[in-house]
Amino acid sequence: MFWFxxxxxxxxxxxxxxxxxxxxxxxxxxxxxLGLLESPLAAVTFGxxxxxxxxxxxxxxxxxxxxxGKNNHPRHFMLKLVGGWLLVLAVIVLAARLLLHExxxxxxxxxxxxxxxxxxxxxxxxxxQKCTEVFSGFLAAGTPEDRNQFVLTPVATxxxxxRFYSLNSLANIDPATLTLTHSAVFNLPGGKAIETHWNTQxxxxxxxxxxxxxxxxxxxxxxxxxxxxxxxxxxxxxxGDPAGEFRLLARERLANERKDAQTISxxxxxxxxxxxxxxxxxxxxxxxxxxxxxxxLLDAAFKLARQSERIFKAKLPDLNPEGMIRVxxxxxxxxxxxxxxxxxxxxxxxxxxSVDDPGVEPLAPAKAKPQEP
Numbered sequence: 001m002f003w004f005x006x007x008x009x010x011x012x013x014x015x016x017x018x019x020x021x022x023x024x025x026x027x028x029x030x031x032x033x034l035g036l037l038e039s040p041l042a043a044v045t046f047g048x049x050x051x052x053x054x055x056x057x058x059x060x061x062x063x064x065x066x067x068x069g070k071n072n073h074p075r076h077f078m079l080k081l082v083g084g085w086l087l088v089l090a091v092i093v094l095a096a097r098l099l100l101h102e103x104x105x106x107x108x109x110x111x112x113x114x115x116x117x118x119x120x121x122x123x124x125x126x127x128x129q130k131c132t133e134v135f136s137g138f139l140a141a142g143t144p145e146d147r148n149q150f151v152l153t154p155v156a157t158x159x160x161x162x163r164f165y166s167l168n169s170l171a172n173i174d175p176a177t178l179t180l181t182h183s184a185v186f187n188l189p190g191g192k193a194i195e196t197h198w199n200t201q202x203x204x205x206x207x208x209x210x211x212x213x214x215x216x217x218x219x220x221x222x223x224x225x226x227x228x229x230x231x232x233x234x235x236x237x238x239x240g241d242p243a244g245e246f247r248l249l250a251r252e253r254l255a256n257e258r259k260d261a262q263t264i265s266x267x268x269x270x271x272x273x274x275x276x277x278x279x280x281x282x283x284x285x286x287x288x289x290x291x292x293x294x295x296x297l298l299d300a301a302f303k304l305a306r307q308s309e310r311i312f313k314a315k316l317p318d319l320n321p322e323g324m325i326r327v328x329x330x331x332x333x334x335x336x337x338x339x340x341x342x343x344x345x346x347x348x349x350x351x352x353x354s355v356d357d358p359g360v361e362p363l364a365p366a367k368a369k370p371q372e373p
Contacts, residue, residue, distance in 0.1 A: 006032040128183055130217045131194055131210040136175035138219055144170070151221035152213055152354060160227060167231055171273060177201040184315040189357045193220070195316050204274030207319055209353060222247075222354035225273075232270040233281040235333065238340060243332045247271070247352045249279055249324045252302050263287040264295050266344075268331075269324070276319035286344050294347040296362035301325045301350035304360060311351045311359035326352050 011027035025032045138150035144161045148154045151161070182197040191212060198206040209220040221227070229244035246268075253265040265287055270280030288295045304311070305325050310318060320326060330345040351359045 006030070008032060127217065128194065128196075131196065132180065134210065134217055134219055135196075135198075135208055136178075139171070139173045139175045139178075147221075150219055152211055152218045154218075157221055161221065161225075163229075164225060164227055167234075168225075171225075173200060173204070173206075178206075182316050186310075186312055186314040188312055188353060189355050193353075195314055197316060197319070200274070205276055205319065206274060207276065207316075220354050223352040226271050226352060235331075236281060236283060236342075238333070238335070242334070243330065243345065245328065245330050245348065247326070247328050248283075249320060250298065250301075250327045251321075251324045252298075253285065255302070262291070263289055264298055266298060268327070268329070277321050279321060279324075284342060286342065288344055293362055294344055297347045297350060297358055297360060298325075298327075300360040300363035301327070303363060312353075325350060328352060 006025040006027060008030045009025060009028040011025060014026070015023045023032065024030065134150050138147050141147040141150070144165045145158075148158050148161055151157050177200045179199045180196060181199050182195075184195050185192055186195060187193070188211065194210045194217070196208050196210070198208065200206070206224075208224050210217045211220055212218075226247045228246040228248075230240040230246075232246060232248065234240055235244060235246070248268040249271055251267050251269065253267060258265055265285055267285055268283040272278045272280050288298060290296070290299060301311070302325060305318070305320075305323070308318075310316075311326075327347060328349040328351070329347050332343045332345050334341050334343070347358070349356070349358045353359075
């Protein structure tokens, strides 16, 4: 028995192979061949399959044996379609891998990012990472003694740190809350330095400078802590030694109105740690002669600030309040007849870095205009 297709009603039915004359559709009872062609199966002999038997060549619609080439066309089309898509995907994957390899090769062979800034600003790639580790270690240390190992000249700095933290609170900052926002290389007397800006999750802004010492990068603690011999508010109130060294913010009063005056009017403010745009306690007015070295240094520093330039050509944005400069000064306090006065003994530097260079060249005062006869 074999399955046949009825050309009249379209049904499939079973009948004996070779019995062409008596083969009738079991559904409609009619001759299924429509009298057009005799089924080629009438001449088929069943036995051992040969290669020629495995692929019938008939394409007649009434053929009831194995699928013909015409009936295989949809399957062949799908196979070709799937094969085409696989080929396209393989090309895409291969192209992506080639591009990725070229990018990785380019990154490996590319110069460090800082190298494009010029030779003066070139530093090894891992230098900033080392500075970050030093800063994190410094902040994580719980005592001044532990912090001392991360700072410049630790032996000479130890005594100043102990005195400073005995009068000022120890900054309690979790290194995990820090985010590095800016970093740049600049030149200080004695070698390169790295200036960094950081933000904390509670809204503080910190700036820290790192310098290399004995092949190790260390924190410039004097600049970071704004080291002063004594707390500025207590000194203004008459406490402590009558003279001391302070890191303060300076503002010139009535700069335009007094530009031809023989003295420069300056007011000094305590900085607020973590809030560089704000100021602390304010001093009385200081009148400094423009012809003195102190006045010439201040004039030069204020002029540089008005030109939006930084001391030692540092590259990061200035964090000082508008119109103010950083100064390291020696100040004398005097009391005569119950009246307290203050005098700037020396302008040591127009910055807070732990270097002796003042950072600017003294600016000679402008010559007075000759009066008309």
